[in-house]
Amino acid sequence: MLLHCASGRHTTMLAAAAARSATRTVTVSTRRHMSVRPEEPKPKPSSADTNALNQPPVPRKKVTLSTLSSMNAKKTPITMITAYDYPTALACSSTPLTDITLIGDSLAQVCLGLPSTTQLTLDEMIHHSRAVTRGTTHPLLVADMPFGSYQVSSERALLNALRLIKEAHVEAVKLEGGAEIAPTVRRLVDAGIPVMAHIGLQPQKHTSLSGYKVQGRSVESARRLIHDALALQEAGAFSTVVEAVPRELGKYVTEQLKIPTIGIGAGPWTSGQVLVLNDLLGTWSGHKAKFVRRFANLKDVRDAGIHKYAEAVRDQSFPDPETESYTIDPRVWERFLEAEQKDGRGI
Template sequence: MSAHSGNTPASVTTRDFLTWKQQGKRIVVVSAYDALFGRLADEAGVDCVLVGDSLNQVIAGEPSTLSATLEQMIYHARMVRRGVKRAMVVIDMPFLTFQVSRDDALRNCGRALQHTHVQAVKLEGGEQVAPTVRALVDIGIPVMGHIGLTPQSVHALGGYRVQGKDDKTAARLEADARALEDAGCFSLVLELVPAALAERISKALTIPTIGIGAGPGCDGQVLVLLDLLGLNDTFSPKFLKRYATLADDVRRAVGTFAEDVRQGRYPDAGHSF
C-alpha cells in the first residue's frame, strides 16, 4: 500500500492493482455516482469506485451512455471523490472525448483529473485506442482499459450482446487486450465476454482484469452499486446478483411516510420543537 501518516487510510494506487494481480488477490470495484454512495462503498471496503458513464442511464434516465457529457462526468466524479477516502476513484471518459484526436484526448482526460482529483480515467476500445492510451500514460495519466461489450459502440455491435463467442472475435479481443497492456493500461475491464475467453485473457496478462458478465476467471469484478443493492429493480441481466432489495424498502418507507402525513401522525411531539 502507499505511504500515509497518522490514522488516515492509505489510498489504493495503480501499483496496488498490479501487486494484487501478482498475489492473486481479487479486486472489488463498484460504480457509484455521488458522495453518499461513494462514502458507503468506501467504508464497506471496496478497492475502486468507478464513476461510470452508465450514470446517464441509471440516474439520468437516458436510453444509452452516448449522450453523457464530460461536464456531467466531472460533476459526478467530484462528488464521489469527496466521499471516498481509501478506494481508487476512476472516471469514465464519455463518447467523443477521446476518439476524435489524440490532442482532444490529452486535453479532456487532463481536465477530468485536474477538476475531480480522481486517480485514473477509463477508456473504451481496443487496438485502435492503444496509441491514445500510450500518449496519456506518457504524460502521467493512468488508464483503465475496457473491451468486450463497449456501450459507447452499442450500435456498431448490434446491441447489448456477448462479445467473443466465435474464434474471429475472440482472437480480436485477445489482441486488443495485449495491445492495451503494451500501451500501459494498469487494468482492463472485460464486459459481456464468455467466461472461458475472459479467463484465458486474464491469465495471459500481467495487469488485472475486472469482469462484468465475464465469469469468475477475471482478477476482479465490478457491478453498479444501485444494481447490486436492488434499487435499479427494472434492470435484470443474467450477470447481475442482487445483494439487497432496497427498491422495495424505498417504496415501503415512502408509502408509510405518506400515510403518516395524511393521517396526521407525522410529525408528532417527538419530532417537533
Template sequence: MATAALVRRVNLLSSTRQKVKTPSTLPSTVFARLYSVHPGEPPGPSNPSASQHTERKKVTIQTIHSRYRKKIPITMLTAYDYPTAQTADRAETDIILVGDSLAMVALGYSSTAKLTVDEMIHHCKAVSRGCDKAFKLADMTTGSYQISPEQALTNGFRIITEGSMEALKLEGGEEIAETVHRMTQAGIPIMGHIGLTPQHENALGGFRVQGKSAKKAEKILKDALALQEAGCFGIVIECVPSPVAETITSLLRIPTIGIGAGPHTSGQVLVGQDMLGIFDRFVPKFCKQYAHLGNNIIGAYREYNREVRESIFPDANQHTYPMSSEKELEEWLSIAAKYQK
C-alpha cells in the same frame, strides 16, 4: 375570543411540554445533525468515532497491483453521488468507478452515449468528496477521446483535475492504443475496457455477449494485449464467455476486472444500482442482486405520504423543537395575540 383561544393553546402546549425533555437534558448526540441538508461528518481524523473499523490505507495503483500479484480479488463498484460513494468507501471497496452508466441509471437517458463531459465532471466532484480511501476511477464519455489523442488529453485532464479523479477508463482496443499511450505518457493512468463496450452498442447491435466464436475471442485478446502494451494499469472485460476471460487474464501481466466475464478474472465490478436492486428498468443476467432497496424505498415513501395525509407525522412529542422556556412561549403567544383580528 381570540385571546381566550390563545390562552387555551398556552395551557395545552404547557401540559404537552411537561412530557418532553428540553435540549439541556437530551444527549448531545441527538442534536449532532439538526437538518437533513447538512450531512453528518464522515469518518476521518477529525471524527474518528464515526468509523467502527480499523482505519485502512489509501488504495493506489500500487495497492491494486500488489493484490493482483498476491491473487487477492479486486473489488469495484460504481457510484455517482456523495452518499453512495461514502457508503461504498466505508464498505472497503477497492475501486469506485464513476461510470458512464450514470447516464441511464441516474440521469434517465436512453443510452450512455448521451452523457457529456461536463455532466461526468459534476458527478465526479460529488463522488470525490465522499470517497476517502478507495481508488477513484472515471469513464471518459462517448466522443470525448475518439477524435484524436489531443482531444483525449484535453478532456482527460479536465476530468482528472476538475473532477478530482485518480485515473480514467477508456472503451476500445487496438484502435485506441495510440491514444492510451499518449495519455499514460502524459501522466494520466488508464484502465482499458474490452469485450462489450456500451459506448459502441449501435455498432455491436445492442448489448450482446462478445467473443462467442474463436475468431472474435482472438480479436478481444489482441485488444487486451495492445492496451497492455500501450500502458494500461488494468483492463475491464465485459460480457464475454468465462473461458475467454480466463485465458486473457492468464496471458496478461496486468489485472483484469470482470463484469459478466466469469469468476476467473482478477476482480469484479457491478453497477451499484443493479446490485442494490434500485434500478429496475433492466437487470443483466450476470448481476447478483444483494438487496432489493427499490421496493423498500417505495414502501418508505408510501408510508411517509400516508402519515402526512393522516396527520400522524410529525409527532408533536418526538419530531418537534421546543422554545427555550415556558416564559418565552408565553411571551410569544402574547405577541401573536396582538396580530389576531
C-alpha cells in the same frame, strides 16, 4: 492528497479528544466505586467518532496502482463498484474490501434517466465525479471518459482526461475500445495519467453493434479480444475491464495478461469483478443483464419507507407533537399573544 492530509489531521484530533474524555471517565468511576478498580474506559460513541465524511473511518490505506499489482500477484480478487454522487461514494468507501470506485458512464442511465451512455457529456461526468471524490476515502478513483471525449484525437483525449484529473480530482480514467485506441492510451499514460481499458462488450458502441451482445463467441472475435487486450497492455493500461464474454475467454485473457482484468459478465476467473451499484443493491428497476446478482433489495425497502412517510403525513401521525417538534417558554408565548392582540390580530 488534500483529503488525506485533512483526514489524517482529523484522526489525530479525534484521538486527542478520545484520550481527554477517557481521563474524565476514569476520574468519575473511581470516585463512585472507591475500592473497585475502574473498568477499561470505553469512550461513548458520539458524532465526534465519525470523520469529516459523516461515517466511521475505515481502516485501509489508499489503494494505489502498486496495491493493485501486488493484489494481482497474490491472486487476491479485486473489487470495483460504481458510484455517481456523494452518498454512493460513501457507500463504496464504507468497507475496506472495496479497491476501486468507478464513476461509470452508466451514470447516464441509472442517475440521469438517459436511454444510453452515448448521450452523457464530459461536463456531466465532471459534475458527478466531483461529488464522488468528496465521498471517497481509500478506493482508487477511476472515471469513465464519456463517448466522444477521446475519439476525435489523442490530443483532445489528453485535454479531456486532464479536465477529469484537475476539475474532478479523479486518479485514473477508463476508455472503451480495442487496439484502435492504443495510441491514445499511450499518449495519456506518457502524460502521467493512469488508464484502465475496457474490452469485450463496449456499451458506447451499442448502436453500431445493434445492441448489447456477448462478445468473443467466434474464433475471430475471441482472437480479436486477445489482440486488443495485449495492445492495450503494451500501450500502458494498468488494468482492463472485460465485459460480457464467455467465462473461458475471461479466464484465458486473464492468463495472457500481466495487468489485472476486472470482469463484468466475464465469469469467475478474472482478476476482479465490477458491478453497477444500483444493480447489486437492487435499486435499479430497468433491464437486468444475466451477469447481475442482487445482493440486497433496497428498492422495496426504499419504496416502503416513502409510502409510510406519505401515509403518516396524510393521517397526521407525523410529526409527533411531543418528540418531533420544538417548545417555547409559555411566558414568552403569552407576551407574544398580548403584543399581537395590541396590533389587532391574535386569538
